[in-house]
Amino acid sequence: MADKRVENRALSEEELQDLVSSSDAGARNPVGAVGTLLAVVAVVWSLFQVVLASPLSNYILPGDIVNNSRQVHLAFAVFLAFMAYPALKSSPRDHIPLQDWFMGLLGAFIAMYGFFFYQKIVDAGGLADDVDKWVALVGLLILFEGARRALGPAMAIIAVIFLGYVFFGSSEWVPDVIRWKGASLKKAMSHMWITSEGVFGIALGVSTKFVFLFVLFGALLDKAGAGNYFIKMAFGALGHLKGGPAKAAVVGSAATGLISGSSIANVVTTGTFTIPLMKRVGFSSEKAGAVEVASSVNGQIMPPVMGAAAFLMVEYVGISYVEVITHAFLPATISYIALVYIVHLEAVKNNMPTLGNRVVSMGKTIGGMAAFFVGFAALCYGVQYPVSWIVAAVPGMSGTVMSVLIFAAYAGLLYLASTVPDLEPDDPNAEVVELPVVGEIYKSGLYFLLPIIVLVYFLMIEQKSPGLSAFWATALLFVILLTQRPLKAMFRGQSDTANHIKAGVGDLVQGLIDGARNMIGIGLATATAGVIVGTVTLTGVGQVMADLVEFLSGGNLILMLVLVGLLSLILGMGLPTTANYIVVSSLMAGVVVELGAQSGLIVPLIAVHLFVFYFGIMADVTPPVGLASFAAAAVSGGDAIRTGFVAFFYSLRTVALPFVFIFNTDLLLIDVTWLQGIVVFISATIAILVFTAGTMGYFLTRSRIYESIALVLVAFVMFRPDYVINHLQPPFKLIAPAGISDALGAASDGDELRLIVSGPDFDTGETKETTLVLTVEGEGTAEQRLEAAGLLLLEEDGVMKMDEPMFGTPFSDTMSSFDFYGDDPVQITTVKAPAKQMPQEIVFLPALLLLGLIAFLQRARISREGVPA
Incomplete structure (x- = not known):
């Protein structure tokens, strides 16, 4: 791939899919009987996870399997890793070498070792004997090799370093500050493989219980056609505006972030359409790629379906998933609002043309989108009332009645979709670009919102576990994939029903395969990260690291946060977001809370975890190894490093927000009333827009240096009114x-x-x-x-x-x-x-007056000079 990057040319569709698969799902795709066997294994893994998440799991699956589900999960992941990921770039792609079969099968067996020899381990009190320790060591080596193939060398190298520290931490060449007594092979292997402190710890448990179902949900939703529908709707709503393709890319990526937890896949999925159109209206290759990168990476922080790390927060912080997404909602929302504003300023600064010949006002567009999102949220919230009436009326049959009603709603929306043509992907390089009209295409995919409504309802209203919520949404997607083609054909009066049924089954099977392949890397990442977490719990090195960071920061909380952010960015160059989050939060989260308490600042644990999460996803952007930037450059034909730097500049708000919400937890909606929440949302939105204008050097026209500084100052006051009030009146x-x-x-x-x-x-x-x-x-x-x-x-x-x-x-x-x-x-x-104290909101008044003064000065300059410069 390096030679392609050097050429700075846009890759073909086939090359792009190879880039995504080699990064996310494995580059090897054998055909024939072997390919069929691997497809069957992937489907079985997906079906096993679906059954495991279902309310009937304890009736369908043997108790031993349910209790050892982490071992089963890892066995599938390790086996498929050796099947899907070649050992080297020169390794064959069309068949699987004998040694990969051997390591895959052996790795799967050792992953299941705790299941096969459960009674022996229990009788030994969870301590490894001489056989166990060697089996566990071989298992770790195979796990590291699988992680190297699926995730790159960095993850395996870091895990090996931590494991080496377990064994050789007492050596003289280890610095005194981190030296410890060391552990025997038997003790280390007991901790890492036999107990639930290491590989089979919390992280792998979350991957087993929650993450798989959400990844599968996304894969099935995409296979159903929702991804193309969301992109078309975004272009229909925003494509005609100045800089419209870039604005559509932002909104489309926010929607497809619901489907794909991978920023690379998101870049390629939406970028193949949005980037050529952005270039067409005047964005350079690097800026077009950077907009797509910034949009796609932020998809992981957008509720209700966030990246895998969000599910880990549930276990690490000890709060529900509803609380996690509640706290994450406001920063994610204003971050996307700011990104839309960034591309708007870029378009206005460069006086970019519009696409198509439709003229629709910005106000109507924003009003229409706001109405849609408010209506959708109201629908998700309002569903609880008819549900409660049904439960009260027919308590014994409520589940059946609701299932029938959901299917009836689905059939009605599908009938509506059958009255318009199916959406086909557009060619962004066509001579004449015909932007879709929302009023004409919205009918074609309204039924895609049903699984999302089911997911949000069970998560937010019923407050069921994430796994069970995803199960019901996934079950509905099973129905949609199997029936949407034949039912549409029936509604349209077409007779080829058998082939449509066959195609629907094929879509479902392919969705199950895609979901399993997309989980290989996450499963191995969480298992390998367990070695690092296990090392921290076994050796106590976490406290030493805490003392070291505290020493380097001199006890200054802001400097410490900078160091934690830099650590996340550096580790993120080689680790996926999930593994990066596990490592940094395990080492640093408690330290930040403790140092904050020493400084008199009470930092909620969720704020620190979100801080680490934000910087973890920024690693996909940051040069020189931002993988999403390389993927965008492969689509645009631009320079990958330059794309990464521009994307980082566009993502400054994602860098700034974590520092803000550490000191102002109102942004995370912690202990705020509804009224306070509305005020915080409005003030934070104004603040992020003003901050964006200040850093972009453009407000109503090009800003003078002092105006940019004043805008950033206004943003700071709007974000941190408490800082000003506390200096005027001590709290x-x-x-x-x-x-x-x-x-x-x-x-x-x-x-x-x-x-x-x-x-x-x-x-x-x-x-x-x-x-x-x-x-x-x-x-x-x-x-x-x-x-x-x-x-x-x-x-x-x-x-x-x-x-x-x-x-x-x-x-x-x-x-x-x-x-x-x-x-x-x-x-x-x-x-x-x-x-x-006075109400802290009182400081908004002088801040807004200063903002008005800047606007007055710039309007006066526009009047004198005629045209914004």
Whole structure:
């Protein structure tokens, strides 16, 4: 592929598909009996995962299989990895060498080792014997080789380094700061392969329970034709505007991000149509590719179906998936709004022509799109009412009745689709580009929204598990794929029903195969990342890394966040987003929270995990190894490195937002009311648009340097009104530790007191500080409120000493790193009680006045010079 990149030429459709498959699903595709066998294995894997996620899994599958589903999942992934991914570039693509068969089968057997020898392992207390340790070591080596093939060498190299540290961490050549006692082969293999601390840990469990179903859902939805429908609708709505192809690329990629969790596949799927049209209206090859990259990569952060890392957050943070997507919603939405604005400014700056001859106002377009999204959200929300009526009316038959009603709705929408021609992909290089008319094409794919409504309903309204929600949506897609062709033919009065049924079965089978092949890399990534997580839990190196980063940052939280972001970008050069997220969050998330507490800033754990997630996806953009940028350059024929730099510039908002929501958690909709949420959405949208204008050097016309600086300042104030207010009016009043009882007694329900606690560290003995947030709940005396929080305080000689919090109380885990039994006491040094402040929104007024002044100056300049420059 390197020679193709050097040539800077656009690749053919066949070469592009090869690029995607070699990156996401494996470049090898044997034919004949072997190809059929591998297709059957892929279909069986997909069907196994569907049954496993179903409510009937415990009745259909043996209990031993359900309990060891992680082993089964990894066995399929390892076997298919050696079948689909050649060992070297020179390895054959049309057949599978004997050694790959051997390693694939052996790897699958060892993955299932815990299932086959379950009783022996249980009898040994989960400890490896002499046979187990060698089997596990061979399993790890095969896993690393599979990961090297599917994910590139970086993942395997990092895992080997961590595993080497387990064995040789006590050697003299290991720096003192990270040296540990080391582990025997038996102990290490028990931890990594036999128990659920390593390879078969949380990450692989999430891949098994949740991720597979969502990847399969996307593959089936794409096979049904939803991808082409979404792109056509985006072009119909936006293609006629100035810079329309770029705006359509942004919206289309946001929609297809629902289908494809791969930024590379998203780039190629939408980019083959959008990039040539962007070039046609004046975007350079690099800018056209960069718009597509920035749009496609952000598809992973857009709810309700985010990247695989979002499902890992459910386990790592300990919150529901509904909470994850609630917190992620606002940053993702305003990020896409900003990207649309970026391409609008590019088009206006360069006075780009429009496509087609239709004239539709921007206001009507935005109003129509807003109405659609509001209507769709209202539909997803409103479905609960008829469902509750049905459940109340026929409780024993409610499932059957709802299934019939859903099928009736599907049949009605499919009949509507049959009244218009099926959508065919357009040729972006045609001499005359005929943009689709939304009013004419929308009927052809409305039924694609049904599985999405089912998914959102079960996730958000019923609040079922992600796996079960995806199961019901996938089950509906099974029905759609099998029936859409024959039913359409019947509605159109066509007689060739048998062939349409056969084609529908073929679509379903191919969708099942695509879903399985797309999961190979994710399955291996989560398993291999388990070795890294296992190393952290076995050796305790995480705390050492934390101390190192804290030392490098000098205790400065912003500098530490910069270091964490850089670590994510560097690791992301060789790791997929999911593996990158696992590694960095395992090492750094707790450290950021702890350092924030030491600095007096309470950082919610979900904010740190989203911070790592955002920088993990940025690695697909960032040169010199941004894979999505290379894929876009392969489509556009532009320079890959230059495309990556432009895409990074377009993605500055994705870099800035994580820093903002760490310090202003209102952006994550944490502890905000509906009214506050609306205000935050409006102010954040204005802020991101102004920030975009400031960094693009163009607002109403080309901005002067001082105007760009002022715009960025306005954006900062709109994003961080608390920063300004806190400097004008401190949010807390300081109280002597002895006054904590009076402060608690006077506090109202819902107030938060901040306790600055100082004491010796349990490991080092050095004095450290942290901040505890004591939330006052209900009525009661100060003593009762302290008891409810599990805090045992004793005042001696003017010092407010603290005993170890009772186990299971709110602060028992937070304070576990303090030594309560040393010579120096753990004590409360400061108490901060909430002080009255002006509403922070009041600072929006001067910020908006400054924005108005900039607009006035630029309008005056336009009037003097005649035309925006």
